[in-house]
Amino acid sequence: MSYMDVAVPSIPAKFKSEKSYHHHHHRFLRWHHFSFPKLLTLSFFAAAILFAFFLISPHSSSAVSRSSPTTERRSLRTSSSAAWGGPEWEKHVRSSARIRRRPFGISVLVTGAAGFVGTHASNALRRRGDGVVGLDNFNNYYDPSLKRARQALLSKSGVFLVEGDINDALLLSKLFDLVTFTHVLHLAAQAGVRYAMVNPGSYVRSNVAGLVSILEAARSATSQPAIVWASSSSVYGLNTQVPFSESHRTDRPASLYAASKKAGEEIAHVYNHIYGLSITGLRFFTVYGPWGRPDMAYFFFTRDILAGKSITIFEGSDGATIARDFTYIDDIVQGCLASLDTAQKSTGSGGTKQGPAQLRVFNLGNTSPVPVVELVAILERHLKMKAKRKVVKMPRNGDVQFTHANISLAKKELGYHPTTNLQTGLKKFVKWYLTYYAPPSGSYLNKKGRSGSSSNSS
Numbered sequence: 256m257s258y259m260d261v262a263v264p265s266i267p268a269k270f271k272s273e274k275s276y277h278h279h280h281h282r283f284l285r286w287h288h289f290s291f292p293k294l295l296t297l298s299f300f301a302a303a304i305l306f307a308f309f310l311i312s313p314h315s316s317s318a319v320s321r322s323s324p325t326t327e328r329r330s331l332r333t334s335s336s337a338a339w340g341g342p343e344w345e346k347h348v349r350s351s352a353r354i355r356r357r358p359f360g361i362s363v364l365v366t367g368a369a370g371f372v373g374t375h376a377s378n379a380l381r382r383r384g385d386g387v388v389g390l391d392n393f394n395n396y397y398d399p400s401l402k403r404a405r406q407a408l409l410s411k412s413g414v415f416l417v418e419g420d421i422n423d424a425l426l427l428s429k430l431f432d433l434v435t436f437t438h439v440l441h442l443a444a445q446a447g448v449r450y451a452m453v454n455p456g457s458y459v460r461s462n463v464a465g466l467v468s469i470l471e472a473a474r475s476a477t478s479q480p481a482i483v484w485a486s487s488s489s490v491y492g493l494n495t496q497v498p499f500s501e502s503h504r505t506d507r508p509a510s511l512y513a514a515s516k517k518a519g520e521e522i523a524h525v526y527n528h529i530y531g532l533s534i535t536g537l538r539f540f541t542v543y544g545p546w547g548r549p550d551m552a553y554f555f556f557t558r559d560i561l562a563g564k565s566i567t568i569f570e571g572s573d574g575a576t577i578a579r580d581f582t583y584i585d586d587i588v589q590g591c592l593a594s595l596d597t598a599q600k601s602t603g604s605g606g607t608k609q610g611p612a613q614l615r616v617f618n619l620g621n622t623s624p625v626p627v628v629e630l631v632a633i634l635e636r637h638l639k640m641k642a643k644r645k646v647v648k649m650p651r652n653g654d655v656q657f658t659h660a661n662i663s664l665a666k667k668e669l670g671y672h673p674t675t676n677l678q679t680g681l682k683k684f685v686k687w688y689l690t691y692y693a694p695p696s697g698s699y700l701n702k703k704g705r706s707g708s709s710s711n712s713s
């Protein structure tokens with residue numbers, strides 16, 4: 256775990272003031288006057304305080320599993336069984352990377368492959384005969400059992416998933432030694448806009464350090480792959496020009512999440528400029544669908560409506576509507592694959608640039624923003640249940656009032672054509688949700704255990 260992932264708890268900060276430092280310092284100097292029994296008593300109290308601190312520390316695993324990602328949790332656990340290497344493992348990697356369609360097949364390293372978009376994209380690539388190796392650290396930002404279920408899905412279709420971290424340079428160089436990847440689809444990230452106020456370090460570690468780690472490995476590879484990676488619609492931040500176009504300002508992010516994605520776009524520029532890496536950034540607009548992320552509103556609204564719990568709907572300061580350009584997963588996958596297919600080759604080799612390389616950024620949205628209240632109304636219709644609404648002013652938590660994509664560029668360059676509206680897409684999501692959490696043998700409410708800690712992690 257990197258030090259950046261470990262947010263410093265507030266308690267030690269209290270000891271950092273100059274005054275208290277001197278106070279403790281003087282005390283320390285007088286310690287040699289203490290008798291042995293006094294020292295023993297003091298040590299006992301110190302140990303007790305340390306123990307109590309450990310118990311309430313957000314880093315203790317019990318605190319992690321009890322708390323909610325949108326409130327208290329500050330450090331994420333990754334898979335404890337993460338292990339890689341050995342002849343068997345290498346065989347799996349090579350076989351999964353093998354291209355099965357000629358002559359145009361590609362071999363792709365998909366990071367975040369147990370994630371929502373990662374699973375769908377990996378499956379789609381595999382289905383058409385491309386080589387795919389997945390990489391994921393299975394952290395517990397949300398219910399890891401959902402990620403395991405996605406892994407099982409991938410495994411069924413023949414995609415091998417490496418358990419490891421994008422910040423593990425050794426692992427990356429091993430993977431690039433084993434396989435000549437033509438492309439990297441880099442989707443591993445710390446997602447979520449509001450959680451950035453809870454665990455800022457995780458955004459730096461995954462979205463900044465992690466991206467650099469991937470680009471370093473790619474630029475050092477003997478045969479440099481082309482990179483396609485997930486940026487975000489949130490980079491438009493406080494931009495008010497609509498619909499959002501790639502030429503609009505993106506220098507006013509409203510959350511650390513947005514800032515970390517914007518930083519990623521600048522970092523991409525550097526690696527393209529210095530090393531000749533071909534890089535395409537995709538600005539996803541609120542992606543939803545089956546196998547989605549439990550930390551997203553449409554997902555936990557569904558869970559809470561079914562459970563009869565109230566849901567909180569944000570509204571703008573002057574009662575203004577909050578809206579999102581919700582984009583269905585299949586449309587996003589089509590955009591990802593088209594980006595891979597149209598990516599030109601990187602021009603460098605072993606870290607040396609041979610000529611200018613492609614650098615692109617595309618909006619992948621749906622072009623029709625829908626108010627959050629309408630999202631709830633659609634869910635009510637599909638679930639045949641009424642939501643208990645609690646409308647509150649949008650807290651200053653990094654959210655923006657609306658998003659709306661202009662997708663002309665993606666249409667022209669990628670042939671991107673979203674075809675699923677929110678009504679249809681949510682119908683498919685609800686169908687999946689009810690099947691996944693409520694197998695026919697029993698009520699979904701009885702099966703809540705299957706969602707594990709999802710109520711904590713969403």
Ligand SMILES: O=C(O)[C@H]1O[C@H](OP(=O)(O)OP(=O)(O)OC[C@H]2O[C@@H](n3ccc(=O)[nH]c3=O)[C@H](O)[C@@H]2O)[C@H](O)[C@@H](O)[C@@H]1O
Pocket residue numbers: 446447448486487488489490539540541542550551552553567568569577578579627654
């Ligand atoms: O498009 C993007 O760039 C981003 O889309 C989503 O972020 P967001 O649009 O905030 O999606 P949700 O968290 O699902 O929120 C959807 C809408 O519901 C609203 N909301 C959320 C939570 C809540 O309790 N109540 C509520 O009204 C939000 O303000 C927002 O307008 C993803 O979570 C980000 O990872 C992604 O990068």
